[in-house]
Each structure stands twice: as C-alpha cells, then as structure tokens.
Amino acid sequence: MxxxxxxxxxxxxxxxxxxxxxxxxxxxxxxxxxxxxxxxxxxxxxxxxxxxxxxxxxxxxxxxxxxxxxxxxxxxxxxxxxxxxxxxxxxxxxxxxxxxxxxxxxxxxxxxxxxxxxxxFKSLLNPEEQNLRPLKPLFDFARSWWLLILFFVLIMLIAFIVYMYRDKLRRKRSLNIDPTPVKPEPFRDPFQHLVNRITHLQTMVAANQQGYMHFYTELSEAFREYVEVVHDIPALESTTKEVIRDLKMRGLDDHITGNMQQILRDSDLVKFAKFNPEAEFVQKNYALAELLLKAIKKHDTDRIDAMRYRYEQMLGFERTAASTQDMKTSKMGEEGT
The missing domain is CATH 2.60.40.740 (Immunoglobulin-like)
Structure with missing residues (x-):
C-alpha cells in the first residue's frame, strides 16, 4: 500500500x-x-x-x-x-x-x-452545382515584381556598356586607317611604247645572224601588240594576211597597210621559213619600221587621245591645262612637219 x-x-x-x-x-x-x-x-x-x-x-x-x-x-x-x-x-x-x-x-x-x-469548406454554389470547381489558379498576392524590373534594367545597362565599348573600338580602328588614297597608274601611251620598243631594236641591226631571229621576233610582236591595243584586232593570234585584211577594213590607207605587210612578212620568213637575212636586209626593214612609225603617229593621234580621255574619265582623272596645252602643241608641230 x-x-x-x-x-x-x-x-x-x-x-x-x-x-x-x-x-x-x-x-x-x-x-x-x-x-x-x-x-x-x-x-x-x-x-x-x-x-x-x-x-x-x-x-x-x-x-x-x-x-x-x-x-x-x-x-x-x-x-x-x-x-x-x-x-x-x-x-x-x-x-x-x-x-x-x-x-x-x-x-x-x-x-x-x-x-x-x-x-x-462552405461552397457558394447552388446545391445542384456542387460538382463545379474553379479551374483558374489562385492569384499570387506576394510576387516581387521589382526584382524582375531591376534585372531588366541591369541587362539593358550591360548591353549599353558593351555597345559603347565596341563603338569606341570601331572609331579607334577607323582613325588608324591610312587616309592616303592609292594613286592610280597614269595612261600608258601605246604609240610611245611602240616607239620605245623599235628604238631598242636599233642595237640589234648590226648583230650577227644569230641575233636576227630575236630582232624580227621583237619587231613583229611590237607592231602586232600595237594593232591589238589601238585598233582592237587580235593581231597576236592572227596570221599576217588576217591582220592586213582587218586593218584595211578599219580604213587605214595603203601606205600604212603596205609597209605593215612588208615588215610582218619578212619577220615570218625569218621566224618560220628559216631565212638567213643579210645585214643590209635588216637595215632596210628597220628603216621601213621608222617610216611606218611616222605614218602611224599621224593617222592614230586622235584615236589615242580618245583612248586617253576614256581612261582618265573612268578613273576620275581631271585633265590639267598643262596636259591639254602639250597636246595642242604636239598637234601643231605635226601639222607644221
């Protein structure tokens, strides 16, 4: 107890x-x-x-x-x-x-x-509607929208900083580029180029027969290249007969076409027919080439001036007063001759 x-x-x-x-x-x-x-x-x-x-x-x-x-x-x-x-x-x-x-x-x-x-739970629906239930979820009253706004502002600020930095780099690179423009090549006078090539051949006139092959090769190519550039004839790939035919169709006089035909045929004899010319024969062809140069200059001056003008217009050149005066003086000298 x-x-x-x-x-x-x-x-x-x-x-x-x-x-x-x-x-x-x-x-x-x-x-x-x-x-x-x-x-x-x-x-x-x-x-x-x-x-x-x-x-x-x-x-x-x-x-x-x-x-x-x-x-x-x-x-x-x-x-x-x-x-x-x-x-x-x-x-x-x-x-x-x-x-x-x-x-x-x-x-x-x-x-x-x-x-x-x-x-x-006390439903607000009528008794016959008790099986109905709302499908939409309840509204969330406590969302922090200011966090989303702050995040969006931060993203925009970062994007702006990146844009300004890249723009600064682009401006800096543009300042480092050399502003000096590239000067285009001046017009190359095809007639003057032909004169230079023929003058250079003068040293080969007194050469032995082994040097004549090179002489006639250069002589033929010089005139063919000139015809191709000035008269738009494929002279480097054409035969002598085709070149003379096309020149006559362009309206060149018989004096020019005859001398041109003589020079090209003699060159073909040496290059293809194994013809061995004498020194006197070579001197005769060189003298004929000099006469042909004078005739070509008189006939093709206006054509070459037109070519020069088109070239300068294409590259944006401005013909200076000095160059124009030189052209007039050159023409007056030719007429006086």
Whole structure:
C-alpha cells in the first residue's frame, strides 16, 4: 500500500509545473467559404511567477490558411491569450494544424501543442452545382515584381556598356586607317611604247645572224601588240594576211597597210621559213619600221587621245591645262612637219 502511494505522489513532487500549465483553442467559425476571414483564439493558463509564455508567430501559418494579424490580451493574473485574424483559401475541407505554445522558465522550456481543428469548406454554389470547381489558379498576392524590373534594367545597362565599348573600338580602328588614297597608274601611251620598243631594236641591226631571229621576233610582236591595243584586232593570234585584211577594213590607207605587210612578212620568213637575212636586209626593214612609225603617229593621234580621255574619265582623272596645252602643241608641230 505504501509503494502504491509513493508512485502516485512522486510525479507531483518531481514536476509540479507540468500539471499547472494548460492551453485552450477556439475558432470563430468552423464552416468557411473561400476568402472568409476568421479568428483563432489561443488562451494559456500558467504561473507567471515561474514561466513566460511564447505564442505561435506568423511563420507557423501558411498554405491555405493565411495569416493577417494578431492581438494579445492579458486577463487575470494566471491567464494570457492571443487572437489571430486569419483568411481561409481552401477549396475543400481542411484542418488547422497543431501550433506550438512554449512556456519558458529558469529550469527549462516546456512546449505544448494545440490540438488540430477541422475547418469545413462552405461552397457558394447552388446545391445542384456542387460538382463545379474553379479551374483558374489562385492569384499570387506576394510576387516581387521589382526584382524582375531591376534585372531588366541591369541587362539593358550591360548591353549599353558593351555597345559603347565596341563603338569606341570601331572609331579607334577607323582613325588608324591610312587616309592616303592609292594613286592610280597614269595612261600608258601605246604609240610611245611602240616607239620605245623599235628604238631598242636599233642595237640589234648590226648583230650577227644569230641575233636576227630575236630582232624580227621583237619587231613583229611590237607592231602586232600595237594593232591589238589601238585598233582592237587580235593581231597576236592572227596570221599576217588576217591582220592586213582587218586593218584595211578599219580604213587605214595603203601606205600604212603596205609597209605593215612588208615588215610582218619578212619577220615570218625569218621566224618560220628559216631565212638567213643579210645585214643590209635588216637595215632596210628597220628603216621601213621608222617610216611606218611616222605614218602611224599621224593617222592614230586622235584615236589615242580618245583612248586617253576614256581612261582618265573612268578613273576620275581631271585633265590639267598643262596636259591639254602639250597636246595642242604636239598637234601643231605635226601639222607644221
């Protein structure tokens, strides 16, 4: 009998505070529609000389039950309570989960959990429309749009900095480019080029027979190239007969075509018929070439001037007064001769 009495008294001696603390919970309504606001009342009974009470904060609410506000009331000496204002967002019956109330003392903390409270969903639809449910999700009231705006502004700022940097590099490269324009080549006078080639052959007139082959090759190619450039005749790929025929069709007089034919035929004899000319024969051909140069200059001066004008117009040259005066002086000298 004594042993039983000790077991009954011992818990009261060891933890007398455990049986002196209690909590009560109550809701203002247990039947709620979506969006309804209701109150949760949690009352704590304890010994204030020994304990301090800490009620649940807003972090213990969330999901379908949203925390709005709270207000604390102090009653009698050993009673304290907190009223929470909450909003119901469920679409069906739900449960208000257990919350933790903590009693703090010097000997340690005591955590007491509230009981779960069922909350019943009250539909706003007519009884015959109970099967209908909204398909659109609930609007999220707590989105931080300013973060998206800040991110967009940051991206635009980075893009602007990159654009300015690349534009600066482009301007710097453009300044490093040499502004000096490339000067185009001046017009090459085909007649003067022909004169230079024929004059160069004068040193070969007194050469031996082995040098005559080169003499006649250069002599023939010089006149053929001139005809091809000035009169637009493929003389380098044509026979002597074809060249003379085309020159006559261009309106050249018999004096020019006759001398040209004589020079080209003699050159063909040496190059293709293995003809070995004497020095007197070579001198005669060179003298004939000089006469042909004078006749060509008189006949083709206007044609070459026209070629020079087209070339300068194509490259954007401006004919200077000095060059024009030189051309007039040259023509007057030819007429006087």
């Amino acid at each position: 004594k042993i039983r009495l000790i077991w009954l008294i011992l818990p009261l001696i060891i933890t007398p505070e455990l049986y002196g603390q209690s909590i009560q919970t109550e809701v203002s309504s247990d039947s709620l529609a979506t969006g309804d606001v209701f109150q949760l009342h949690i009352a704590a009974r304890y010994n204030p000389a020994t304990y301090e009470v800490v009620f649940p904060d807003s972090t213990q609410f969330g999901g379908e039950i949203e925390y709005l506000s709270s207000r604390r009331f102090r009653g009698v000496h050993s009673r304290d309570s907190l009223v929470y204002t909450l909003q119901f967002f469920a679409l069906q019956d739900t449960v208000l989960t257990s919350k933790t109330v903590t009693f703090i003392s010097e000997d340690g903390n005591l955590a007491v959990s509230t009981p779960e409270i069922p909350l019943y």
